[in-house]
Amino acid sequence: MFLLENTTIVDGTGAPPVSGMDILFDEDGIKGIAATGELEVPANTIIIKAEGKAVLPGLIDTHIHMDLHGYGNTYDENLVEDKLRSVRTAQEMARTLRSGFTTVRNVGSVNGIDFAVKKAIEEGYVQGPRILTSGQIISMTAEGNDYFLGLYHEVDGVDEVRKAAREQLKAGADFLKLMATGAVMNPGGVPGAPQLDVEEMRAVVEEADKLGTHVAAHAHGALGIKNAVEAGVRTIEHGTFLDEAGIELMLKKGTYLVPTPVVGYHMAAHQEGIPAHMLxxxxxxESSADKAHRAAIKAGVNVCYGTDAGTNYNYHGLNAMQMALFVEQGIYTPVEAIHCASLASAKAIGLQDEIGSIEVGKVADLIVIDAALLENLQGIEKGIEQVFFGGKPVEGMPPKL
Ligand SMILES: [Zn+2]
Incomplete structure (x- = not known):
């Protein structure tokens, strides 16, 4: 049993910080939360003095690519042998956990690297976060897909698409990812153009539904977004050209938006080696995506947190940077940014009963930062002092970023 003593709690629900609090927890979950000194503390409890610190729920990133490293030119990934890539992925998932992200949703991987590393973490060979993974991305036959060898499962027509969905689920996918529009990252890809048809995407949603899981849709263009929402996907990734009608539809269906502005931030900060078609x-x-994001929030669309970690210079472990970016851009207050990256994201991926907030009975995924960081979250990615994952302290802190 552990007691975090006399700390400030930001519980992830969007409620303001509360100081002078104690949290009692173990591997079975959070056992008690109360003003300092009010909890009955069992003998042998390890007491951690946390005055001046803030405790947040373990953070959740709903859009990463665990087996991409962040190369300036993502094509270089094709030159790394899969076995080496798997070991590197394992190391980078350990870093992700130490950086405060106790849960990630991996939206597309090559040759089963995601399944292997997830298994290695669950077996205890390596340390890493809770991972929900999609396996390959289901895509129609499209120009540019070969830039990421093995990432896309190309299929056409309802029957082929349905079969691909079943194959990913058979391989171990926890949810499914599909392409509703073209991609920025793929040369020759047209981000605004719709790709899979509504009927094709509906087949994927039906197969996910059977197993009680959900579908994530890569979608930039306005028509592709509406097609995907119509088909019943749970999350719209990027949502760059989301329009009024798309917002209406998302509100009606309860669909989540996953904006990823930090991708552009890293590209602008580095540029070197990034292929011209991406820049x-x-x-x-960028400005369309920003406008769409703000309009969606204003209208009350569900928004969750995703960084596209693994893309150009967007290294694993820097996942929290986008939270500070949201605050800097006036999109969120610090407490709202924390809510987005915790309870809102837990709801988006269907894990809100277990994780996402600091509440008695939930899993003890907790992170400790200096309370001063709550002012604007600047530097939070380097300010994670301790992580408890499932009630156990994570080793190797602080992370080397
Ligand atoms: Zn992505």
Missing amino acids: SEHDHQ
Whole structure:
């Protein structure tokens, strides 16, 4: 049993910080939360003095690519042998956990690297976060897909698409990822253009439904977004050209938006080696994406947290940077940014009963930061002092970023 003593709690529900609090927990979950000194503390409890610190729920990133490393030119990934890539992925997932992200949703991987590393973590060979993974991305036959060898499962027509969905689930996918529009990252790809048809996407949603899981849709263009929402996907990834009608539809269906502005932030900060087709596409998309994100929030659309970690210079372990970016851009207050990356994201991936907030009975995924970081979250990615994952302290702290 552990007691975090005399700390400030930001519980992830969007409620303001409360100081002078104690949290009692173990591997079975959070046992008690009360003003300092009020809990009955069992003998042999390890007491951690946490005055001046803030405790947050373990953070959740709903959009990462665990087996991409963050190369300036993502094509270089094709030159790394799968076995080496798997070991690197394991190391980077350990870093992700130490950086405060206790749960990640991996939206597309190559050759089963995701399944292997997830298994290695669950077997205890390596340390890492709770992982929900999709396996390959289900896509129609499209130009540019070969830039990421093995990432896309190309299929056409309802029957083929349904079969691909079943194959990913058979391989171990926890949910499914599909392409509703073209992609920025793929040369020749047209981000605004719709891809899979509504009927094709509906087949994927039906197969996910049978197992009580959900579908994530990569979608930039307005028509592709509406097609995906119509088909019943749970999350719209990126949502760059989301329009009024799309917002209406998302509100009606309760669909989540996963904006990923930190991708453009890293590209602008580095540039070196980034292929021209990625830079130019990003330049003329950034303001549209920002407008769409703000309009969605204003209208009350569900929004969750995703960083596209693994893309260009977007290294695993830096996942929390986007929270500070949201605060800096006036999109969220610090407490709202924390809510987005905790309870809102837990709801998006269907794990809200177990994780996402600091409440008695929930899993003890907790992170400790200096309370001063709550002012604007600047530098939070380097300020994670301790992580408890399932009630156990994570080793190797602080992380080397
Ligand atoms: Zn992505």
